[in-house]
Amino acid sequence: MSDSQPPNQQRPPWQGGPVPPPSGPTPTPQGPAPSPWTRPYDPPSPWARPSGPAPSAGAFGAPAPAEPYRPVQVRMVRRAGAPLAGLILAAIGAAVVVFLALSGATTVGTFVGAVVLATVGAVVVITCYMWLDRWEPEPPAYLIWAFLWGGGVATVGAMVIEQVLSLLVFDGDEVLTAAVGAPLAEESLKGAFLLIMLTGLRRREMTSLTDTLVYAGMSGIGFAFVENLLYFSTSESLGQTTFMFFARILMGAFAHPFFTTMTALGVWASMQRRAGGAKVTFILLGLAGAMVLHGLWNLSSSYSITAYVGTYVLVMVPAFVVLVRQAIRSRRLEGVVVRRELPEMVWSGLISPEEAGWLGSLRTRAARTRGLPREEARAVATFTDAVTELAFVRDRIKRGWSTPELQAQQAELAMFVADLHAAAAPVIEPMTGGIPVVPPVAPPPSAPLPPFEPRPGGWRG
Structure with a gap:
């Protein structure tokens, strides 16, 4: 490669250019202050650089490997893993829902069919989110935790809260419970996972809008999976199952992830603000958007097929298209x-x-x-x-x-x-x-x- 540089281009240090001054604090009489570039650990011997003569070089000075690659241990950067207690709690919640679905199923075959149908919808949506997350894939443990949170903690918590609201606030009115109570409980609990991801070292994983969309999506997918499992398990006929598959899988597979994504947009907007009041405001705005869309969806399905299809075509599809374009733009950026x-x-x-x-x-x-x-x-x-x-x-x-x-x-x-x-x-x-x-x-x-x-x-x- 030529050593020539473009006009006015500073030569890098390894080609004879000036070495920049250290960016850390200036030395003190007691000795130099620690630099932010000091290694936070001492490299252990298993991954120390090899000694001895360098291997023969190929094109551009790249060494030709003399033997098959053997992995060398490198100490990972500091990360906060998914807490064991959180995983256990989410898994217990998911197990409770599965038990409820199994106990409510008319036959074992009905339950198995419900698992298959719910899995089909989940796999399709997860595949789309994994495509979105290709530049910096999120840790699998976090994704599993988000899924279990939505399918366990959020689902069980929402069931309890909705029952309380129905009895104490809405006087047993099923339409009000579905249009108001369900969005309040479900979107708050699904979106809470994003707030957990902003704590401690977990905050390091939230580096882009795509990250917030993916975690929100996985929480919503987990919720939708167990909710579909409950619905399909209690189906009493093939015609009812077919209708639910059309409404909940073909038309509504992205519904719960889509609603929670509105909260994700608010969380990401809050991360771009410095003032605490602005941060809280944007999170609440995103959560409100999720609740409004969820409420419209449930309200339309409570009235008639015409209202449901009209809301789907006039509200949900345009909003979903805007969201998809924003997600693709974030991936491109x-x-x-x-x-x-x-x-x-x-x-x-x-x-x-x-x-x-x-x-x-x-x-x-x-x-x-x-x-x-x-x-x-x-x-x-x-x-x-x-x-x-x-x-x-x-x-x-x-x-x-x-x-x-x-x-x-x-x-x-x-x-x-x-x-x-x-x-x-x-x-x-x-x-x-x-x-x-x-x-x-x-x-x-x-x-x-x-x-x-x-x-x-x-x-x-």
Whole structure:
């Protein structure tokens, strides 16, 4: 690769350019203050960089692996897992609903058929959300927790609250309970999962609008799954089952995820505000939108088929189309953010120019991992996820949301990317054929990245 640089383009440190001053606090007479770029841990020996002569280099200096890839242990960045107590509570709630469905079923065959029909609807909707979540896939444990929360805690809690409201507030009026009580209880409980995700280290997973949409969707899918299970289990005829399948699966498969998504929009808008009052206001507005749509849906179905179809065509479909367009736009913007941040990672030495080329596209990412053994594919996936998360964090810092916690997360992720690259170098570095290079760009002073030392035998050698 040529050493020439575009006009007015600062040369990166690894090509002889100036090394930026440290971004941390100035030294004190007692010694230098800790830098945010200091490793939060000491690398254990299992993933220390190898010593000895570097392997022979191929194109662009990429080393040719001398032996099959063996996974190297790399300490993960700090994350908050799905709490065991929360998983158990959600699972118990889901088990209670399944028991109720089983006890209400006319026959075992009816219950099995209900499980199959409810699963069909859930699988279709989950597949759509997984497509939306391809740039930075959410941890499976969180997704399972969201599903169980919707299907367990939210479902059981809503059943209890609706019964209380029906007896004490609505005097047994089924229409009012369905149009007012059900949306109040169900949307509040489904949306509560998003507030849980904003606590502690779990907040690190909520880095984009897509993340909030996915977690809201999984909570809604879990709720819809067990609700469909209850309805199908109590069906008394084939005609009734057919009608419910048409109304609840073909027409309403996205209903509960769609309603909860309105809460997600409010939560995401609140995350873009600094004032506490504004945060609360946007969350309540999103929740109110979810309740209104849910109430209209239930109210229309309580009157007639004409009212139901009219509400579906005139209200639900247009609102759903707007939401889908917004979700697709959010997914596309995630790719824009990643491609915008990659040149600065090249400048710092975290990745090579050619690696930045294939990291900037979902298609080339998939092509680079296609056919790899499981361990190698997992190593590459972990590396690409870390690069993507680092890009999102840096984008948030550049947009003026820098905090000490976010700066620490950026430093930790940068170290994590460097160590993942070193550990999986025999797999990652040969993935350079036929990919356009991405030239380095110096980071702005407001969001510095330190230059990382060259890896022995690596692409800068």
